[in-house]
Amino acid sequence: MDEIDIAQNHWELLLSARINNLRQKATGADASATECEECGVEIPEARRQAVPGCTLCVDCQEKTEANGP
Numbered sequence: 001m002d003e004i005d006i007a008q009n010h011w012e013l014l015l016s017a018r019i020n021n022l023r024q025k026a027t028g029a030d031a032s033a034t035e036c037e038e039c040g041v042e043i044p045e046a047r048r049q050a051v052p053g054c055t056l057c058v059d060c061q062e063k064t065e066a067n068g069p
């Protein structure tokens, strides 16, 4: 049982790493916006690295998620 759990965790890690890699390749290295599309505030480098492809600042992102379905 334990071996199966370990193997499954290993696969999930590999898969998510692959998906992240593919996503970064698909969106391009500099896909993250330097400024928020909504309010134009500068998006910190740390956020752009943490959230590749983000186009909104933290505030607008939270608002969008709050209004979402």
Ligand SMILES: [Zn+2]
Binding pocket: 036, 037, 038, 039, 040, 041, 056, 057, 058, 059, 060, 061
């Ligand atoms: Zn914003």
